Amino acid sequence: MKPLDALGELMDQQVLVRLKNGMEIRGTLKAFDIHINLVLDNAEFKDNEVEKKLKKIFLRGDMILFVC
Amino acid sequence: MKPLDALGELMDQQVLVRLKNGMEIRGTLKAFDIHINLVLDNAEFKDNEVEKKLKKIFLRGDMILFVC
Amino acid sequence: MKPLDALGELMDQQVLVRLKNGMEIRGTLKAFDIHINLVLDNAEFKDNEVEKKLKKIFLRGDMILFVC
Amino acid sequence: MKPLDALGELMDQQVLVRLKNGMEIRGTLKAFDIHINLVLDNAEFKDNEVEKKLKKIFLRGDMILFVC
Amino acid sequence: MKPLDALGELMDQQVLVRLKNGMEIRGTLKAFDIHINLVLDNAEFKDNEVEKKLKKIFLRGDMILFVC
Amino acid sequence: MKPLDALGELMDQQVLVRLKNGMEIRGTLKAFDIHINLVLDNAEFKDNEVEKKLKKIFLRGDMILFVC
Amino acid sequence: MKPLDALGELMDQQVLVRLKNGMEIRGTLKAFDIHINLVLDNAEFKDNEVEKKLKKIFLRGDMILFVC
Structure with missing residues (x-):
């Protein structure tokens, strides 16, 4: 298995993304x-x-720290 | 669907771009x-x-944090 | 032996990952x-x-400092 | 249209370049x-x-934040 | 000789690695x-x-400052 | 004209190079x-x-901010 | 002449390398x-x-500011 396969398994599921600046x-x-x-x-x-909700968000990959 | 397809769906629509330096x-x-x-x-x-308005702006991609 | 071979030998084993921001x-x-x-x-x-536990985590490679 | 086309339309025109360090x-x-x-x-x-004037300046691309 | 040849000559020898964050x-x-x-x-x-000892460590290359 | 052509026109001429760390x-x-x-x-x-003079200096490109 | 040719001319000669962190x-x-x-x-x-002397040192290129 390669790391991107793990992201593939998370498709259409609820995930938590931590950015390098600490945002989640x-x-x-x-x-x-x-x-x-x-x-x-x-x-x-x-x-x-302030809690924000967005219908859709595009996140640039180079700011990602981890996905779980 | 790939992430860039999501940007494609936003073409000609109003978007909010957050930069890595916090600017929106x-x-x-x-x-x-x-x-x-x-x-x-x-x-x-x-x-x-100061609120600024520009007819057109080119943003360098490596400063983008997210688009929504 | 190449460095990635050393990671291969660690597959399915318990590892410690130190990130560039100091997180372990x-x-x-x-x-x-x-x-x-x-x-x-x-x-x-x-x-x-706060001690956190996750069933699975994807870590972006450019934040890795070392693996042991 | 691609983003670089927008720069092409600005050729020979007066532009404002904002750098990542805040310089304009x-x-x-x-x-x-x-x-x-x-x-x-x-x-x-x-x-x-101090206001400076230069007949010609070469700017390295990786310092550009935006052009308008 | 190319720089990587110098690393090749250090194979199986005791080295000191200085990282960009100052760690040695x-x-x-x-x-x-x-x-x-x-x-x-x-x-x-x-x-x-605290002095730490590890049987094996993988160091990501982009954090290396020098090897001697 | 491409940006590197502008550097070509500056060959053998006196230039000022500003680095990203502010050095000139x-x-x-x-x-x-x-x-x-x-x-x-x-x-x-x-x-x-301290004013320094050097017969020849090699500058790594990724530290250049501008040349004029 | 290309910039790397200038490094070639410095081979086997005494050089001063300034790193991005100020070290020389x-x-x-x-x-x-x-x-x-x-x-x-x-x-x-x-x-x-503390003045240090090393018989041989490998410096990673992305930390170089200038060579003279």
Whole structure:
């Protein structure tokens, strides 16, 4: 198994993405590529103590720390 | 679906771009490429507390944090 | 022997991963690639003094400092 | 349209370039490439509160934040 | 001679690796590649004033400052 | 015209190179490549308030901010 | 002439290498490659105010600021 296969197994599931700047975003994984660019649906994250909800978010891969 | 397809679906729509330095830019997505270089029309952003408006802006992809 | 062979020898074993931001994550190595993207099962790490456990975690390779 | 086409439309026009370190440089766009290396003629920028003027400047692309 | 040949001459010898974050790791060089990913056996380093010993360590190349 | 052509026009001429760390180096441009690695002859720069002169200096391209 | 040719002319000569973190290392240039990885013989540098001497040092290219 390769690491990207693990992302493939998480498709259409609820994931938690931790960014390098400490932000955490929860949502349903809808797409990923070899750069670890991600698309999440129904994303939720705290932004300066304010809870935000987004129908869809595109995350640039080079800011990803981990996905679980 | 691949992540860039999600950007494709946002073409000609109003998007919010968050940069790695915290800046947020709103505008109409007119172009993107694999580096996530973006072009927005009618862009608006706050710059040192001053609201700025631009007919067109080219954003270098490596500064993008997310697009929604 | 090449460095990635050493990671291959650690497959399915308990490893400690130190990230560039100082975080340490322990778990069973389940996958790696040439970018040093890693997948750990039964991962454990301290997050702001709180011990966290995860069934599976995908770590982006460019944040890895060392694996042992 | 691709993002670099938007730069092409700005050729020989007055542009504002914001760098990642906050510097802003105004000038006439004379050249660009896929790395977003830029050449501006009659460039003007503030440098430690001193206004500077340059007949020609070559800007390395990886320091560009946006062009408008 | 190319720089990687110098690493080749250090194979199976005791080396000191200085990382970009200032850490120093001593051990026997067992593997390297073009990214300067390294594997050391019987590695020793100080970690927050605590001396640590590891039978084997994989170091990601982009954190290496020098090897001697 | 491409940006590197502008560097070509500066060959054998006196240039000012600003680095990303703020250093400025003056000298005669003797060579450049696609990474913007540069060679300057008769280079002069201030180093901790001390003026230094060098017959020849090789500058790694990824530290260049601009050349004029 | 290309910039790497200037490094070639410095082979087997005494050089001063300035790193991006401010460190300076003097020694005889014995090898270089396109990444500006360098090997110096009889290297000397100050490390926390202590003068160090090394028979041979491998420097990773991405930390080089300049060579003269």
